[in-house]
Amino acid sequence: MYIRKKKNTSGSISIQIIKKIKGKSKVIESIGCSKDPDKIERLLKKAHKRIKELEPTLFDSVKQEEQKLKFLPISNEQVIPIGDELFFGAIFDRIFNKKTIFQSVYKANDKHELFKALVISRILYPGSKLYLSDYLFYFKKKEISDEAIYRLVDSLYKDEVKQRIEEAVYKDTLAKVGGKIAVCFYDVTTLFFESESEDDLRRIGFSKEGKLARPQIQLGLFTTLQGYPLSYEVYHGKKYEGHTLLEALLNFQKKFKLKNKPIVVADRGMLNDANIAFLENNGYKYILGAKIKMLPSGIKDKIINLTFIDDNVTHEINIHKTITYKQDKQKHSLDISQRLILTYSSQRAKKDKYLREKALDKLKAKIEYSTNLTKNDLKLSHYAKYLDIVDDCKVEFRLNHNKVLQDSKLDGLKGYLTNDTTLSHKDIIEHYQNLWHIEKAFRISKTDLQIRPIHHRLEHRIKAHILISFVAYAIYKEFEIKTREIKKEYQISYKILRDLIKHVFAIKFDDGEIFPIKLSEVQQKFYDALHS
Structure with missing residues (x-):
């Protein structure tokens, strides 16, 4: 290829890129035309640059031929x-x-x-x-x-090896969230085993996976707002999940020497006086799900008197109370102040009503068609509280309409307890709703990473399996977040x-x-x- 300057009848000069094909000159590209000498000079420079783009150098051609030759004998x-x-x-x-x-x-x-x-x-x-x-x-x-x-x-x-692995993951997560963790989320799940034999770690307990007769362990996990993993703990399968938070938080604090303590967000399964006392005594702010129907009657009366004109209205009740807890086998008491934030959902109200009526129908049928029914037969039913019990041995079904009425007044309500005085209602609710990230973390671990069922028997190998899965989740989570839009685009x-x-x-x-x-x-x- 070469550059041709062609004089036009108008007196202007055209700059063209020409290539000889089978002895004939062919215009490959017209760069432009002008009468101005300076502009013509600029067009010539542009043409030279364009030739370099269109025509590979001798070196490039040789390299391409070498690559072609390389590929011929590939196995x-x-x-x-x-x-x-x-x-x-x-x-x-x-x-x-x-x-x-x-x-x-x-x-x-x-x-x-x-x-x-x-x-x-x-x-x-x-x-x-x-x-x-x-x-x-x-x-x-x-x-x-x-x-x-x-x-x-x-x-x-x-x-020392486990500690280095956990520290590396924590530091990487910290870097991804800008060097500061303002909020962390905690939850617990269960992981079952194929084996039916129990030991100190593998115990039969309440299963979140419906594997009632299988030994299991429990996994407590801390994540960031975005779902990146921070820390985890492994517990025996029979431990009550509400008793895991204190130990998990102590270890989290000890392992990573937290300078700025994050707001701890956890579901209502963690709501007990021992956990609250620990959080208060150690300077943690927290947001916990409130069990509205289990609140003292005085607070429930205040809630019932609130007006929710639509689903966007929120209300706040300030609570001042004394809680008791055990520490080092000694009983202690602590005065605390909390904010109870309340929201209403018409959809949730319909669901609450439906579930209650469905459960009451089942209770009625159970009482009607069972001749030797005792209190123990009903103790696991949340809705058994609506029954009046005649004596300690037998149950005579008598529906307490007043209890049903009082509960119905709380339909559609959801509560959030916090000791943070600075957060708005919107922030508190949004933080709590972001617990879905940790639920998703468990779902990913169980499905995409197939963390369970666990086939190991020895305790240290079970825990090593969880450690490997923890690191795999950290890597997967970064991949998932960065490629989320592309995955959505291609479905x-x-x-x-x-x-x-x-x-x-x-x-x-x-x-x-x-x-x-x-x-x-x-x-x-x-x-x-x-x-x-």
Whole structure:
């Protein structure tokens, strides 16, 4: 290609890019025309620049030919998957450098890489250790023995190793939220086992998954407002969830030496005097779900007298009371002040009424058709309070209409208790409603990461399994947040997304050079969103 200056009949000069094709000159592009010498000079410079864009250099041409020659003898073994490293490995490497976890440990680099494989395989091949073998075979062309896996798993729950892992995740989360955690969310879930045998950790207790006859453990988790993980604790399966907050918060505070204590948000399952006393005595602000129907009658009377003209109205009642709690086997009392924020929903009111009437119908049927019914048969029913009991042995069904009427006056109401005097009603309600992030964290862990059922038997391996899943969730959560809009745009499931990542390839040449194959449109969009 070359540049031609063509004089026009008008006296102007046209600047054109010409290419000879089969001996004939062909105009490839017209850059412009002018009579002004300065402008003509600028057009010439533009033409030279444009030629460089249109015509590769000799070096480029040679390189392209070399690449073509390279690809001719490629075998299947040289086509390697790199999606794990490209998408999840990059996040792992940012959180953990090779000196973070296994310091001064024999074969520390090998342990680091195997730990990384355990975490990423939990995302791409969720399941038991057998799926780790699938991951290593597909992505790394490696085979590994069960003994090597268990040796690593056993080393993970050593205090110093576990602490380094948790600190790295916490620091990364802290950086993502701007260096300060103003609000944290706490909740508990249950994880069941396939085995039916119990021990000190695996206990049969109240199951949130409906696995009533299965041993379980409980997992307490702290997250940020966005759902990023902060800290976790593991408890035996029979522990009452309301008794976990105090220990979890103490350990959270101790592990990370919190300078600025965040507002603690938890559901009403954590609402007991011991928890409130701990939060108050340790300078924590809190927002807890209120059990309105269990409040003292004086406060309930105040609530009943409030007027909610529509669903946007909120009311506040100030509560001053003395609570009692045990500490070091001694009884203590504490004067506290709280704000009770109340909201009303017409939809919730309809639901409350429907559930109550449905339950009462079941109670009536149970009493009518059961001849030897006792109080114990009804003690687990929340709605048994509407029954009048004739004596201690037998129950004669007598519906207390006054109790039903009083409860109906509280239909549609929801309450939030806080000791923070600065937050608006809107902020308090929004903070509490953001508990869905932690519920989603549990859902992701149980479905996408398949954290349960747990197949391990030994306590330290069970806890190491939770630790690996905790790190996997931290990586998954960053991926999920950064690529949320792209996932929504293409409306693809996580299963399909996993397959897209598994099918990102590169060519590994004999000289060791790795040449990534161009990503598809959707793969590229996910990659750009993740690395932006």
